[in-house]
Amino acid sequence: xxxxxxxxxxGAAQRDQHRGAGAPRRSVIGGSTADQRxxxxxxxxxxxxxxxxxxxxxxxEFVEGFDTLSDLQPAVSVFGSARSLPDSxxxxxxxxxxxxxxxxxxxxxxxxxxxxxxxxxxxxxxAGGLSVGLGIELPFEQGINDWVDVAIDFRYFxxxxxxxxxxxxxxxxxxxxxxxxxxxxxxxTLVQTGKVTRFPVVLMGSxxxxxxxxxxxxxxxxxxxxGAIDLELICLTDDVKTAVRxxxxxxxxxxxxxEAVREESVAVAAAERQAAADEGGRx
Numbered sequence: 001x002x003x004x005x006x007x008x009x010x011g012a013a014q015r016d017q018h019r020g021a022g023a024p025r026r027s028v029i030g031g032s033t034a035d036q037r038x039x040x041x042x043x044x045x046x047x048x049x050x051x052x053x054x055x056x057x058x059x060x061e062f063v064e065g066f067d068t069l070s071d072l073q074p075a076v077s078v079f080g081s082a083r084s085l086p087d088s089x090x091x092x093x094x095x096x097x098x099x100x101x102x103x104x105x106x107x108x109x110x111x112x113x114x115x116x117x118x119x120x121x122x123x124x125x126x127a128g129g130l131s132v133g134l135g136i137e138l139p140f141e142q143g144i145n146d147w148v149d150v151a152i153d154f155r156y157f158x159x160x161x162x163x164x165x166x167x168x169x170x171x172x173x174x175x176x177x178x179x180x181x182x183x184x185x186x187x188x189t190l191v192q193t194g195k196v197t198r199f200p201v202v203l204m205g206s207x208x209x210x211x212x213x214x215x216x217x218x219x220x221x222x223x224x225x226x227g228a229i230d231l232e233l234i235c236l237t238d239d240v241k242t243a244v245r246x247x248x249x250x251x252x253x254x255x256x257x258x259e260a261v262r263e264e265s266v267a268v269a270a271a272e273r274q275a276a277a278d279e280g281g282r283x
């Protein structure tokens with residue numbers, strides 16, 4: 001069985017196992033969110049009691065995420081605007097991308113919302129792939145879109161963002177707003193600082209991202225705030241096939257590097273054991 005077919009079979013099994021998990025929350029009580037209440041420094045009279053219990057709720061979100069996604073096949077996180085209309089260029093691109101990733105053997109992870117996220121989930125689902133949605137509690141109703149097979153809702157952004165990174169082999173970022181920018185720059189920071197194994201970050205929508213990339217090069221890099229090599233962390237393309245090929249090829253290179261490191265470690269350990277045996281024999 002080919003690697004791609006194996007991933008598709010795993011995706012089908014996971015889809016049967018997890019479909020419908022984590023029903024979306026319909027609304028937020030009191031018009032605020034758990035994140036807002038946690039980070040509000042103006043009302044601290046009850047911090048000794050409530051913040052300690054919030055820690056358990058935070059822990060439960062990590063446990064639920066790890067438990068639900070622990071057997072997830074190789075996946076790609078796709079980000080983009082919830083406000084994009086279904087017939088917009090970025091939604092059409094996202095749907096095509098979701099299908100191409102599914103056919104390449106990847107699950108597709110999104111924020112589970114409408115717009116670009118729904119388009120990517122739909123493309124993956126219609127292509128027979130596994131479609132994952134990681135929702136977030138917001139002060140306005142949103143819910144998980146209908147094309148998600150595995151759904152988890154989070155109260156806290158930081159728990160949710162961990163899952164986007166931990167279970168993805170790559171990030172693909174389509175046109176979006178503050179949330180999309182947040183995910184983009186967090187991923188670049190984690191890779192740049194070595195907090196995660198280097199993985200590809202693909203920007204799709206050249207016209208949308210060109211001004212940002214020009215500023216990164218002509219201002220940020222020119223003033224030494226980042227290195228010129230840091231710009232190489234980003235792949236910019238409008239072509240879905242190019243994006244998927246970049247992800248597949250990068251994964252292959254990283255796998256080869258990791259295998260080489262493993263083989264070197266085995267060889268070093270064997271040499272050390274042999275040296276110890278020779279020393280014992282001489283003794």
